[in-house]
Amino acid sequence: MDLPYTRIKGGVCAAREFLGSAISCGIKNPKSDRLDLSLIYSKIGCLSAGMFTQNRVKAAPVRVSQSHLRAESLRAIITNSGNANACTGPTGMQDAKNMAKETSKLLGLRQREVGVCSTGVIGLPMPMIRIEPKYEGLVAGLGPKNGNDVARSIITSDTHEKEFAISFELHGKRVRIGGCAKGAGMINPNMATMLCFITTDANIGKRGLKEAIENSVENTFNRITIDGDTSTNDSVIVLANGAAENKTIRRGTKECRDFSHALEFVMNKLAKSIVRDGERVTKFVTLEVKSARNASDAKKVAQAVANSSLVKSSWNGEDPNWGRIIHAVGYSGASIREEFVDIYYESKAACKGGLQAKTNPEVLRNIVSKPAFKITIDLGIGDANHRIYSSDLSPEYVDFNRSEYAYWKQAKKDGLV
Amino acid sequence: MDLPYTRIKGGVCAAREFLGSAISCGIKNPKSDRLDLSLIYSKIGCLSAGMFTQNRVKAAPVRVSQSHLRAESLRAIITNSGNANACTGPTGMQDAKNMAKETSKLLGLRQREVGVCSTGVIGLPMPMIRIEPKYEGLVAGLGPKNGNDVARSIITSDTHEKEFAISFELHGKRVRIGGCAKGAGMINPNMATMLCFITTDANIGKRGLKEAIENSVENTFNRITIDGDTSTNDSVIVLANGAAENKTIRRGTKECRDFSHALEFVMNKLAKSIVRDGERVTKFVTLEVKSARNASDAKKVAQAVANSSLVKSSWNGEDPNWGRIIHAVGYSGASIREEFVDIYYESKAACKGGLQAKTNPEVLRNIVSKPAFKITIDLGIGDANHRIYSSDLSPEYVDFNRSEYAYWKQAKKDGLV
Known part of the structure; x- marks a missing residue:
């Protein structure tokens, strides 16, 4: 392209x-x-x-x-x-x-x-x-x-x-x-x-x-x-x-x-x-959902994983925590079969058929320690795919978003409220 | 009771x-x-x-x-x-x-x-x-x-x-x-x-x-x-x-x-x-949604607000940020009319008819500075209600949830993975 x-x-x-x-x-x-x-x-x-x-x-x-x-x-x-x-x-x-x-x-x-x-x-x-x-x-x-x-x-x-x-x-x-x-x-x-x-x-x-x-x-x-x-x-x-x-x-x-x-x-x-350049973001994560039953399910899975506070926190911690990923897959609302789910960090399997894969956890940890990496979730039950670009959630994001009160005080000073 | x-x-x-x-x-x-x-x-x-x-x-x-x-x-x-x-x-x-x-x-x-x-x-x-x-x-x-x-x-x-x-x-x-x-x-x-x-x-x-x-x-x-x-x-x-x-x-x-x-x-x-006792929680928030068109809408609004990272971050910052609340109301998927929405912190209006209310922001700030408070969102278009108990999102929550890697290392030591 x-x-x-x-x-x-x-x-x-x-x-x-x-x-x-x-x-x-x-x-x-x-x-x-x-x-x-x-x-x-x-x-x-x-x-x-x-x-x-x-x-x-x-x-x-x-x-x-x-x-x-x-x-x-x-x-x-x-x-x-x-x-x-x-x-x-x-x-x-x-x-x-x-x-x-x-x-x-x-x-x-x-x-x-x-x-x-x-x-x-x-x-x-x-x-x-x-x-x-x-x-x-x-x-x-x-x-x-x-x-x-x-x-x-x-x-x-x-x-x-x-x-x-x-x-x-x-x-x-x-x-x-x-x-x-x-x-x-x-x-x-x-x-x-x-x-x-x-x-x-x-x-x-x-x-x-x-x-x-x-x-x-x-x-x-x-x-x-x-x-x-x-x-x-x-x-x-x-x-x-x-x-x-x-x-x-x-x-x-x-x-x-x-x-x-x-x-x-x-x-x-x-x-x-x-x-x-997301607020206090440290990781750029490409999330690829594959082989979903249909396009809507592929999107549901991608969105649930990409928006889970726990998944995003683990990315911030450089923790290859596929357990949290599959738990978000499970509550996404998509039709899935746990025993067919594979999860890859780049080309390395973290989860095969819903179970811990043989890959050494240190290998996975090295991947999520990079500033950008790709996670593929293969649902194994259809041919629909969906890709999302996501990021981690950092303590600094929360800290950064704690207060906009200064704006309100200024507005009060300006006689606007 | x-x-x-x-x-x-x-x-x-x-x-x-x-x-x-x-x-x-x-x-x-x-x-x-x-x-x-x-x-x-x-x-x-x-x-x-x-x-x-x-x-x-x-x-x-x-x-x-x-x-x-x-x-x-x-x-x-x-x-x-x-x-x-x-x-x-x-x-x-x-x-x-x-x-x-x-x-x-x-x-x-x-x-x-x-x-x-x-x-x-x-x-x-x-x-x-x-x-x-x-x-x-x-x-x-x-x-x-x-x-x-x-x-x-x-x-x-x-x-x-x-x-x-x-x-x-x-x-x-x-x-x-x-x-x-x-x-x-x-x-x-x-x-x-x-x-x-x-x-x-x-x-x-x-x-x-x-x-x-x-x-x-x-x-x-x-x-x-x-x-x-x-x-x-x-x-x-x-x-x-x-x-x-x-x-x-x-x-x-x-x-x-x-x-x-x-x-x-x-x-x-x-x-x-x-x-x-939520993970690193500092606020207990009772969220009351009132006068929604139907029960499903009342629930959608309550869940969208209660799960918004930005709303929860502002609670952590003790910021009476009703703008973030109404923005979550807007994307909840519920049928709403912005111009009918009232938002109260305890009994004090922060937003009336979709607009900044007359209450002094300091009064609202005092309310959200307490360890527990109630927010009421009155949608003004029906008679369905929903209540949720929620909490803030703290930098410490993210920090706490960054890694479970120690468990995996122990499992490896135990020969389980």
């Missing part, structure tokens, strides 16, 4: 005719100048598609972006980090709409052409007083080399920005796809607590773009988990402006499949980088 | 004609003399009923006890801790059967009158070489005052034994119910990783006893969670020997309901003591 793609510099501004801008307004921390407001903009008209959290509690910007995407194609996305604008009621909706409105005025677009995203603490009113004075500077700062600033501005508890871009041949033209993402906590299959913005200069039809994003998200962002929590703000948005001047890609063609694979390739890089 | 019951001394030997015994055979730790093998025995014939884990991976002793209970009534239960005898294949089944067989011979019972329970590490062969020499001493040690020894012998990562007993009037006779339990980790609604043995001298019919245990478990052990992991060994067994000489309690009568309430009262005390 790597072969036809050339990795290129940059992220969300790597495709032609896309500009970015990021600025600090003090939402993350009034006392520091961390970037926390950003803008992505296509100089020329473009098509868009998006996928959003399946949490029934949806942040205001998610509702606004969904409605704008239904009505029209987006050409710009404004994003703040530090406050999720979730559980903020009609005021939060108005705040999200105003962010789109003010940006659209300055860019000469219709309000519905601007998407809005937010990430951060849930339940606090938006500090609009910090955002409003910054719109003009944000738009004035737009440039083709600011993709990295955008990537840095959207991160919260991530330790570093995540961006990736490629180019490849399509219909004899060189097409670019690039993007950035943030994650770190509240990460679960079914759209993690994450934002991902992808731009491409491919010329692609609306239906082809929609299909490509749906398939790609299913195989990438829906297959990662850090803590099993699904957030209120997850958003993946793709903008395609056609600047590569390839013949329009139509749904169902070979070119559409090629484009979809390339999109999935970019998303997969970003998804895996989210897990690697 | 407290009123008609008198708390009495003791636990699993508090009811008349029940004897207990416990001994150390070095399964927990060959170098220490911690009690790890126990026996409960009724001097006279009795009826029994049991409920077991819903994990599809069932430990050998669970299978053996289930089969003995179907065939006949139990009169004795032998239990070891330190090894779960789970994922041990035909050898494990033979080991569990032998434990029943050897005990039954010494007690002059049929093999099927002896239940078997195990708790401890999954996947390691049973160290029968340590258990076999101990049967005679175990039976010889039976006495009416050894209930506390039994309670201590079944605990693993628990910090203390859990026992409780009451007496009450029924049909003009004084009836006793007492028991002991162990828990601590792998605790989830749907039978926690726990063992619970209850004895009663009530004279009750088989069908009445079955109904009473089913109702009581549903309202007690199925409503606690520590880490959301469901174990392979969960067992609740009740023995009733009729020594109180009350008129036989028949299913469907007022007396049967009274007995059932008393049994539930005892189980509730034991269930709550399991949560309070």
Whole structure:
């Protein structure tokens, strides 16, 4: 899959005719100048598609972006980090709409052409007083080399920005796809607590773009988990402006499949980088479930194992504890036969037919002592498979997530609550 | 509910004609003399009923006890801790059967009158070489005052034994119910990783006893969670020997309901003591979900909130973070309307109609700083309720559960793997 793609510099501004801008307004921390407001903009008209959290509690910007995407194609996305604008009621909706409105005025677009995203603490009113004075500077700062600033501005508890871009041949033209993402906590299959913005200069039809994003998200962002929590703000948005001047890609063609694979390739890089940078994560674990009775069972097993506190704690302890893995297989709800279950750490058997295998435990221990390893669970009763990228659970994760109280105290000081 | 019951001394030997015994055979730790093998025995014939884990991976002793209970009534239960005898294949089944067989011979019972329970590490062969020499001493040690020894012998990562007993009037006779339990980790609604043995001298019919245990478990052990992991060994067994000489309690009568309430009262005390003594737990949280559309939704919401790593981390941090609670409500799968959700810490509103309430955050913070508190989630769209007893997630829990490797090393030294 790597072969036809050339990795290129940059992220969300790597495709032609896309500009970015990021600025600090003090939402993350009034006392520091961390970037926390950003803008992505296509100089020329473009098509868009998006996928959003399946949490029934949806942040205001998610509702606004969904409605704008239904009505029209987006050409710009404004994003703040530090406050999720979730559980903020009609005021939060108005705040999200105003962010789109003010940006659209300055860019000469219709309000519905601007998407809005937010990430951060849930339940606090938006500090609009910090955002409003910054719109003009944000738009004035737009440039083709600011993709990295955008990537840095959207991160919260991530330790570093995540961006990736490629180019490849399509219909004899060189097409670019690039993007950035943030994650770190509240990460679960079914759209993690994450934002991902992808731009491409491919010329692609609306239906082809929609299909490509749906398939790609299913195989990438829906297959990662850090803590099993699904957030209120997850958003993946793709903008395609056609600047590569390839013949329009139509749904169902070979070119559409090629484009979809390339999109999935970019998303997969970003998804895996989210897990690697999970909150206080020390292990990157590829979990492969094989030979399940059906696809739904394969997924249930992968999710139960990947989200078990006890399994994840043992990964943190570098303990090849297959007993805990099979116990999670057992309560996953999938149809299984204990006596057919094999469990491998890389290529070494830890469990054969539901029993301790002959492999020396020290060999298994050496595998789980590595920063990244693969565990295969072969259920031996069918032909359905499922893969998830997961991580360990560390004492430091819990410690890190003990309190967001500082945000509430600051909000009180600001007169917001 | 407290009123008609008198708390009495003791636990699993508090009811008349029940004897207990416990001994150390070095399964927990060959170098220490911690009690790890126990026996409960009724001097006279009795009826029994049991409920077991819903994990599809069932430990050998669970299978053996289930089969003995179907065939006949139990009169004795032998239990070891330190090894779960789970994922041990035909050898494990033979080991569990032998434990029943050897005990039954010494007690002059049929093999099927002896239940078997195990708790401890999954996947390691049973160290029968340590258990076999101990049967005679175990039976010889039976006495009416050894209930506390039994309670201590079944605990693993628990910090203390859990026992409780009451007496009450029924049909003009004084009836006793007492028991002991162990828990601590792998605790989830749907039978926690726990063992619970209850004895009663009530004279009750088989069908009445079955109904009473089913109702009581549903309202007690199925409503606690520590880490959301469901174990392979969960067992609740009740023995009733009729020594109180009350008129036989028949299913469907007022007396049967009274007995059932008393049994539930005892189980509730034991269930709550399991949560309070959860692995490295610092908070006991009563989670009350109200006004859900239906019972299934109420349960989904309670379980999602009670098992969210982020919610539990915030409880550990004494942070009244209702934003994380409503986010778990949103992904629970239940039908909810964000704008109708109220969240209370004790009687103080943190969230009203999906929004930050007016209560001073410091007031809420004082509540979650207590070792035990209640959170009520009022969904405002129906009349179904569900209650769960839960706990926080501490950095120390993860640290405690990082490795069971010492057990595997010992097993290797013993030639078991």
